[in-house]
Amino acid sequence: MNFLSVRAFIPPLTRRTLPLRTTRRYAVQAAGAPTIEIFSQQHKWMQKERAAKDVEASRGVDYLRDEVASRLCERLLDINRHFPHVLDLGANACNLARQLTLPSVDSPDAGPRSNRVGKITAADSSETLLFRDADLPFNREVDINREVLTTSELLPYEANTFDAVLSSLSMHWINDLPSVLAQANNVLKPDSPFIGVMMGGDSLFELRTSLQLAELERRGGVATHTSPLADVRDIGGLLQRAGFNLLTVDVDDIVVDYPDSFALMKDLQAMGESNAVMSREKGAIQRDVLLAAEGIYRELHGNEDGTLPATFRLIYMIGWKPSPKQAKPLERGTGMFSIKDFLEKDKKGDGESK
Amino acid sequence: MPGRTRPIDKFATAVGRCSKEGSSYGKCIMADYNNVTKDKCITEFLKLKDCYLVRLTIITSPSQKKN
Numbered sequence: 245m246n247f248l249s250v251r252a253f254i255p256p257l258t259r260r261t262l263p264l265r266t267t268r269r270y271a272v273q274a275a276g277a278p279t280i281e282i283f284s285q286q287h288k289w290m291q292k293e294r295a296a297k298d299v300e301a302s303r304g305v306d307y308l309r310d311e312v313a314s315r316l317c318e319r320l321l322d323i324n325r326h327f328p329h330v331l332d333l334g335a336n337a338c339n340l341a342r343q344l345t346l347p348s349v350d351s352p353d354a355g356p357r358s359n360r361v362g363k364i365t366a367a368d369s370s371e372t373l374l375f376r377d378a379d380l381p382f383n384r385e386v387d388i389n390r391e392v393l394t395t396s397e398l399l400p401y402e403a404n405t406f407d408a409v410l411s412s413l414s415m416h417w418i419n420d421l422p423s424v425l426a427q428a429n430n431v432l433k434p435d436s437p438f439i440g441v442m443m444g445g446d447s448l449f450e451l452r453t454s455l456q457l458a459e460l461e462r463r464g465g466v467a468t469h470t471s472p473l474a475d476v477r478d479i480g481g482l483l484q485r486a487g488f489n490l491l492t493v494d495v496d497d498i499v500v501d502y503p504d505s506f507a508l509m510k511d512l513q514a515m516g517e518s519n520a521v522m523s524r525e526k527g528a529i530q531r532d533v534l535l536a537a538e539g540i541y542r543e544l545h546g547n548e549d550g551t552l553p554a555t556f557r558l559i560y561m562i563g564w565k566p567s568p569k570q571a572k573p574l575e576r577g578t579g580m581f582s583i584k585d586f587l588e589k590d591k592k593g594d595g596e597s598k
Numbered sequence: 599m600p601g602r603t604r605p606i607d608k609f610a611t612a613v614g615r616c617s618k619e620g621s622s623y624g625k626c627i628m629a630d631y632n633n634v635t636k637d638k639c640i641t642e643f644l645k646l647k648d649c650y651l652v653r654l655t656i657i658t659s660p661s662q663k664k665n
Binding site for chain 1: 606607609610613614617619620621623624625627628631634635636637638639643646647650
């Protein structure tokens with residue numbers, strides 16, 4: 245009997261845990277080396293669903309996603325054109341769409357930022373999280389279409405569909421980043437931007453180091469409690485490999501102060517950002533380790549006022565789908581004047597005018 | 599159950615009341631954090647744990663016992 249025919253009748257939770265190899269897949273650009281599964285997608289999905297079920301708690305920890313989404317919107321508006329159809333890849337609770345309905349921080353009188361955006365397609369694999377804010381008033385101010393993805397690594401869209409692809413704080417859970425970026429490139433229209441932001445580099449290094457030291461002293465070894473993250477240096481290569489042109493990568497640090505390390509861990513859990521690394525230790529973290537980590541965190545990184553800082557390093561990336569009409573960088577050595585002279589002249593002029 | 603305190607909250611409150619022991623444990627690790635071995639700071643840790651266990655019993659015991 246064909247397995248595919250039964251699949252639709254299996255309850256969703258069970259269906260998620262069945263291997264996907266038996267289903268048909270879209271042909272995507274092969275990324276080269278076989279992918280290693282680092283993160284458990286099923287576990288991540290379950291964490292997000294569970295976190296979003298507690299609506300109050302889930303909304304309470306939107307501070308990070310809202311801030312990052314707002315900064316991402318600013319980057320989108322820096323591009324001086326109208327975007328009729330935008331894809332929000334890994335939308336979480338549609339934080340991006342919500343931020344778009346607010347006016348820009350720099351020009352509060354210019355009206356909502358969504359003036360420049362037509363339709364938004366918000367895609368995420370976690371249904372509960374995606375529809376969490378579906379009945380809030382901001383949904384009426386913007387044309388938003390929520391779509392639940394079967395997995396967060398496959399984009400079921402036709403080539404050349406979107407005028408921009410955005411992705412805010414979800415790509416750090418993707419196993420096969422080259423393939424997802426290549427798919428994003430594929431669904432973009434020529435000469436359209438991909439603008440993404442992901443957690444990276446030294447994010448949460450305070451928590452990471454405290455847990456490592458605590459485990460080393462208590463148990464004599466180290467287990468994985470925080471994800472491996474992409475580094476700034478890797479992003480350029482990743483985007484280039486996915487076929488993007490005119491790359492821009494920049495880094496932004498957000499430091500949040502927490503009363504204690506448990507508050508940080510509780511917030512991460514409520515965001516659905518708990519550990520989902522395949523090689524993680526199953527079961528809860530030992531109390532002894534938590535107790536030790538709190539003491540070390542406070543001593544090693546604590547602020548003077550008794551709070552504990554947690555650093556989130558955000559990597560913003562912009563890449564353009566190639567098109568023959570696109571502006572190309574000039575050839576080396578064709579510059580007519582030195583940028584150094586130009587900038588110094590500007591500085592001197594400023595000094596004189598004051 | 600409405601108003602139920604999560605175990606992690608009780609844990610956090612109890613640990614929060616042992617800041618002195620926590621800080622002396624942290625200092626012990628900090629003294630040479632490039633060379634941490636198992637049970638390097640066992641004395642400090644046991645003090646911290648004793649303090650935490652005492653605080654936890656105070657928090658979890660019924661209110662009449664506390665008074």
